[in-house]
Amino acid sequence: MGKLFGVAIAAVTMVAVASPAEAQRWGGRHRHHDRVDGGDLLLGALLAGGLIAVISSADKAERNRRDAENYDYPPPPRPAPPPPAWLPNSNAPADGYDAPPADYGTPSGGYAIANxxxxxxxxxxxxxxxxxxxxxxxxxxxxxxxxxxxxxxxxxxxxxxxxxxxxxxxxxxxxxxxxxxxxxxxxxxxx
Incomplete structure (x- = not known):
């Protein structure tokens, strides 16, 4: 932001220094007697507006960078738990199931919960x-x-x-x- 502010000040200074030299060249026919006219006001408003736009843009970019750094991202999803022991093997052959573990199920077809x-x-x-x-x-x-x-x-x-x-x-x-x-x-x- 400091660089942009310095550039803006340099541009305003160059315009201010160039204006008297330009006025001297045309000074023979037109005399303004140090009055401010509409062109001077328009030029001042344009320069001030440009300076404000440059400073505002730099401030907005800095705010966006800080907001991105401070954003509270949601935690990553937790890994899935291992499959329960009572489920068939996921590496089963093409027919769908391989042999269940010895303690799988009960004679009635239910679950065998041992521990x-x-x-x-x-x-x-x-x-x-x-x-x-x-x-x-x-x-x-x-x-x-x-x-x-x-x-x-x-x-x-x-x-x-x-x-x-x-x-x-x-x-x-x-x-x-x-x-x-x-x-x-x-x-x-x-x-």
């Missing part, structure tokens, strides 16, 4: 499914607690729901309960 990790995986998958039903983009934020309850598990966590990857969305807490061979029951707060 807290299995409960967290099952509930994360169920919460993700429920979240994708409610919003276009859903991702598990965190699993906050996995507690044993009589005959099963209680899982608490958070899920991020948004309509577009570029938008922030909302983080909602969820609770999930799973017991025995039953499917997980998920409740997302606010829905």
């Amino acid at each position: 807290a990790d299995d409960a967290a995986d099952a509930c994360a998958g169920a919460a993700l499914s429920e979240g994708q039903r409610l919003a276009r983009v859903a991702s598990i934020g965190a699993i906050d607690a996995v507690d044993p309850v009589s005959g099963g598990w209680s899982v608490r966590g958070s899920i991020l729901l948004r309509e577009d990857y570029r938008k922030r969305g909302t983080e909602r807490p969820f609770t999930c309960s799973i017991s025995g061979s039953a499917a997980p029951s998920v409740r997302i707060e606010g829905y």
Whole structure:
């Protein structure tokens, strides 16, 4: 901004110095007697307007640069959690499924939840499914607690729901309960 201001001052000084020399050349026929006429006012207004425009442009560019530096960009999306242990292998052969793990399912066709990790995986998958039903983009934020309850598990966590990857969305807490061979029951707060 200092350079632009210096250039503007130099331009005004050159015009001011050149005006008396120009006046002397025409001085023989026209005498103004040091009066200010419309041309002088117009020239002054044009110079002042140009100087103001240059300074304003420099200030605006500086404000835009500072605003860009201080913008609070949304955090990048969190990586997706690993798939639950009870899901079929994603590297399955062309027929769709390879052999499930030995502890997959129960004779009745339900889930086999043997420990807290299995409960967290099952509930994360169920919460993700429920979240994708409610919003276009859903991702598990965190699993906050996995507690044993009589005959099963209680899982608490958070899920991020948004309509577009570029938008922030909302983080909602969820609770999930799973017991025995039953499917997980998920409740997302606010829905």
